[in-house]
Amino acid sequence: MKHAATSEAFPDAAHDHAECISTALAAAEDTCRREGLRLTPIRRRVLELVWQNHRPVGAYDLLDQLSRDGKRAMPPTVYRALEFLQGAGLVHRIATLNAFVGCSHPDHAHQCQFLICSDCRTVVELESENIGRSLKREAAALGFQVREQSVELTGLCPECHPAH
Amino acid sequence: MKHAATSEAFPDAAHDHAECISTALAAAEDTCRREGLRLTPIRRRVLELVWQNHRPVGAYDLLDQLSRDGKRAMPPTVYRALEFLQGAGLVHRIATLNAFVGCSHPDHAHQCQFLICSDCRTVVELESENIGRSLKREAAALGFQVREQSVELTGLCPECHPAH
DNA sequence: CAGAGATTGGTATAATATAACAGCACGTCA
């Protein structure tokens, strides 16, 4: 899925982010219905919070925000929700940041790559078959069978680098 | 640098690992002399411990081993040593494991990729210009300027997958 | 309704990492 508001990969400040959120939630409902999974209120709320913007969010930030909802939530609550959402392919964990982002391609299984702006912290999820193939090929040449890839590229997004 | 004892990328159980260690330590001495850095006893010892095998090792494991040396070390000691070694390009951090491995190409600056066996936990450091280029190219196509790459492929090494 | 399995609430603790400051080692230069 391209970004909802523009044809650019990187969301600009002016984009209609409410639409990003509602699209993501609707896709989550679909996925869960299709797979027989239960998008309970907590899980739905955590997903909504993860999608509050295009930046990765830490588990304890989510926890604070959940607590502000009135219920005083404990760590296992948010980690369980995140675990479920990851399992359902609705959320990804960014290993280099110990943080989480909403999945931009929740409608199908995929291996993806992340572009992480070190300035504005925006994250974009790439889904390049090309990269995936090339990684698998190089690994296979050494007899290694890839099961999971974690590809996280840190740098400057178009908005944040000087050439702009 | 290929693995010292064989022409294979993946070290086998029989290889002369003492040579891996001494090669790594000698290379570290060289690097530090060349760059005017100080490979102090603690740093040298931590590097030696990181190289105890080809598996990533956690900071607190290192701490335990340091403590067994007689000195009762505290976390900052090992984290400071690791920070130095990373800065000197002698050690890499594996983000998906919160753990550290010795660098296999300490003699030159590089961006690398890791193959991590989920069974035996052996890690091999790839230095593929091909992959680096392809990642940079895809990112650039979206206007993103890559500064750091973290590429960690988890799967089965040749020793551990069924085809073997 | 009964029972199984999934989900949640809650306590406690584990595992990883850093802040902050004091003392020391060692070279430099007056």
Next chain:
DNA sequence: TGACGTGCTGTTATATTATACCAATCTCTG
């Protein structure tokens, strides 16, 4: 020589991220 600066180490304390575990509740199904 001795005062100083810089970098390294020791130490205490704390921050941050994540999980183990058990009890209570909910949901679905038969």
